[in-house]
Amino acid sequence: xxxxxxxxxxxxxxxxxxxxxxxxxxxxxxxxxxxxxxxxxxxxxxxxxxxxxxxxxxxxxxxxxxxxxxxxxxxxxxxxxxxxxxxxxxxxxxxxxxxxxxxxxxxxxxxxxxx
Amino acid sequence: xxxxxxxxxxxxxxxxxxxxxxxxxxxxxxxxxxxxxxxxxxxxxxxxxxxxxxxxxxxxxxxxxxxxxxxxxxxxxxxxxxxxxxxxxxxxxxxxxxxxxxxxxxxxxxx
Numbered sequence: 001x002x003x004x005x006x007x008x009x010x011x012x013x014x015x016x017x018x019x020x021x022x023x024x025x026x027x028x029x030x031x032x033x034x035x036x037x038x039x040x041x042x043x044x045x046x047x048x049x050x051x052x053x054x055x056x057x058x059x060x061x062x063x064x065x066x067x068x069x070x071x072x073x074x075x076x077x078x079x080x081x082x083x084x085x086x087x088x089x090x091x092x093x094x095x096x097x098x099x100x101x102x103x104x105x106x107x108x109x110x111x112x113x114x115x
Numbered sequence: 116x117x118x119x120x121x122x123x124x125x126x127x128x129x130x131x132x133x134x135x136x137x138x139x140x141x142x143x144x145x146x147x148x149x150x151x152x153x154x155x156x157x158x159x160x161x162x163x164x165x166x167x168x169x170x171x172x173x174x175x176x177x178x179x180x181x182x183x184x185x186x187x188x189x190x191x192x193x194x195x196x197x198x199x200x201x202x203x204x205x206x207x208x209x210x211x212x213x214x215x216x217x218x219x220x221x222x223x224x225x226x
Contacts, residue, residue: 045220047214049214102152
């Protein structure tokens with residue numbers, strides 16, 4: 001059973017860069033799509049973007065200028081960087097697997113943007 | 116405002132049936148598979164339905180999905196109190212702003 005686990009700082013200062021990593025266990029990260037999705041408190045889901053294990057990426061157009069995703073197949077991990085964060089980026093961040101649908105999800109990690 | 120439109124809330128009594136609609140356009144639902152996710156309070160979303168009407172292993176057949184044109188529907192029969200959750204539809208949008216899109220979510224209350 002594939003399991004995903006997000007990790008990273010829970011508090012980021014405004015204008016700085018949010019960095020999160022998702023570790024995949026119970027299966028190989030190779031030859032698959034891996035996404036980041038976020039959810040502000042009390043609100044709906046927002047897809048941030050996805051990366052294929054070849055390194056090919058697709059980003060949400062509304063976030064594209066600030067998002068960078070990468071993958072490290074040797075560590076079975078993929079990562080998210082979101083630059084120039086503001087309070088509006090405060091949310092629970094999930095990593096998820098899949099292309100046509102999101103089959104597996106991490107438990108989520110709360111990231112708060114505050115000075 | 117979400118690209119896919121869902122009712123904010125639905126409710127029904129235990130044992131009854133409820134449907135949740137998800138409306139989109141030709142650039143998303145009209146030409147791509149729809150999936151549905153259940154989010155119980157305080158937990159991560161869980162895949163309920165994929166490719167319009169398929170259920171992952173372990174999802175009871177009380178949950179069903181369908182698609183017609185640019186709309187999709189999630190059906191839940193034999194409602195249980197444990198079904199109280201937020202439900203989201205999602206699909207790929209193939210427009211110029213291509214990417215994955217979700218509905219705004221529907222809160223199901225089992226009265």
